Amino acid sequence: MSRAEVSVAVFGWFVLTMWSTAGTSLADEAGTPNKRQPNIVFILADDLGWSDTSLYGTSDFYRTPNVQRLARRGMTFDRAYAASPLCSPTRASILTGLSPARHGITSPNCHTPTVRLQSVVKQNAAAHQFSIQPDPVTRLDPNHITIAETLRTAGYATGHFGKWHLGAEPYSPLQHGFDIDVPHWHGPGPAGSYVAPWKFPDFDHDPDVPDQHIEDRMAQEAVQFMRQHRDQPFFLNYWMFSVHAPFDAKAALIEKYAKTVDPTDQQRCPTYAAMIESMDDAIGTLLDELDRLQVAENTIIVFASDNGGNMYNLVDGQRPTSNRPLRGGKATVYEGGIRTPAIVVWPGHVESGTTSGAMIQSVDYFPTLLDMLGMAPASDQLFDGISFVPALTGGAIDRDGIFTYFPHNPPVPDWLPPSICVHQDDWKLIRIFHGGDDTGHRYKLFNLRDDIGEQHDLSAMMPERVQQMDALIERHLRETGAVVPQANPSFDPKKYDIASEGAPAAKFLPGGASTKRRKSAKPVAGWQPAGTCELSIGDGKLLVHSTGGDPYFSYRLQPPIDETAFVLQMEITSNAGGSGQVFWQTEGGGPFTAKRSEVYSPTHDGDRHFYVIKFRTQGPLSAIRVDPATAVGDIQVHAVRLVTQDGRLVHQWAF
Structure with a gap:
């Protein structure tokens, strides 16, 4: 059956069912309209760990009163699992009901230039690896039926807000069933920072709010969507940027939490706590509007996270969070990487303020929502998940097990x-x-x-x-x-x-042995190594050896380049790990800072990858710094080019 035929089949089945199912029909026997189908609000946090809210009594540091409001309205799940310990695979599973083993997206590389719709087996691997990892899918295949497509065919208004990370055009939300997509951004995190000014190509902050937080703005956009569609069923897909890197927040909130830090508590990062509060505030904005519109009693709400808490970046001199009492975190299949918070609100069906020990997973949301709506999948549609409606209504669910497929080995703590x-x-x-x-x-x-x-x-x-x-x-x-x-x-x-294996590496521990910095190394090909970085030249490449968790190298441009819109293009091979970042300095503009940087997501699989980092300066560009990883490993830089955003080459490095 073609994709168009599937859509017609779903619509036809939906109309037939809605006219014949008691309690959810469009009209009764006398032709009088009945209560419309419920709205759906799906709130997905990014990298929010099981212990990063006040739900489970594992932390006194974080303040999440609006998450608690959700919990009071519905059912909290103690054993909710992400389909993957990394974001993009889980997101694809939520939309399709399919396992990463089936849809093939097993790593968060959907922002990279390579378009691959089928996983492939590579031919070799380094001698220290006993298995050869597959090359994963890099875009959500439009042939997969999504929950947004199914609901739109059934008459729902569909809107996506926030992070996507499943592919740019022609693989954006607009090609997967959503009527609108704000801010229409394909990257792994917010463009530039959480606090304005941002660097989205076609989305600016409110001019009268110079330090606007991205979640405040996303919540406002979501509120407008609800207001516009209050008279029809709507599917609001709010996938937050929070609390993914880059790690920044409202200055006043950081200061607030800095005053309450307990140095003996494993959760003691003021910036991260401030990010969580802004996330929680956005949830409160949505709940307030549902109440104001008087549609809360006819709205299903799902709150979840795409994977466990981040334990490998350093923020304020320490890890962002701890997933205690769970082991590990993001990028590992230990519990800390895949067990996440989850709440489901279903007025009139789910008893308020309840908890469940039922085991659920990201692949279950699509079939569960269909079950809640009295709908069925297309005739040839498969799900790897099941409906957990029985658990929502106080019963038990029967399943053989849940599976987490992660054929990669990023060298994070507890890897x-x-x-x-x-x-x-x-x-x-x-x-x-x-x-x-x-x-x-x-x-x-x-x-x-x-x-x-x-x-x-x-x-x-x-x-x-x-x-x-x-x-x-x-x-x-x-x-x-x-x-x-x-x-x-x-x-x-x-x-x-x-x-x-499984042992937290010293390089990720603040003050660990591997945090020693090289302060007097000589430049190599004009690049100055620093942090835990050693540079050399070999076989026409800049060889970067990272001895710890903070390798970086910088280049001073003489004379400064009198342009303001740049693209840094890099071809890199790496077996290290962690995130990447590019910083810049302007003439007389002060040192490298997070405000003058762009975060990117390198792939550390030993293969050659091409990265494009766009940035704008406030004056002539005087220096560039590259942070290619946050882990021990070897990195080969094949080429680096600096061009203007209109395509003119301004500097090229040859090794």
């Missing part, structure tokens, strides 16, 4: 090699692809009821349970058609330290 895990009741099995003897798989088994911190691996003691749960993994990979890691024939066991 793991390419893996997949399955949760079944209180048990969790992690399969490490080809990490065992003779290229076989290796396993970690945990009982989360007794060991929520995943400290006691029971796999050696319970081989039968490992075998039974691994059979579920194998079935999931087979049914989804996953492109899986292959054994690396070039693997050299002498080059792999198994003891490093």
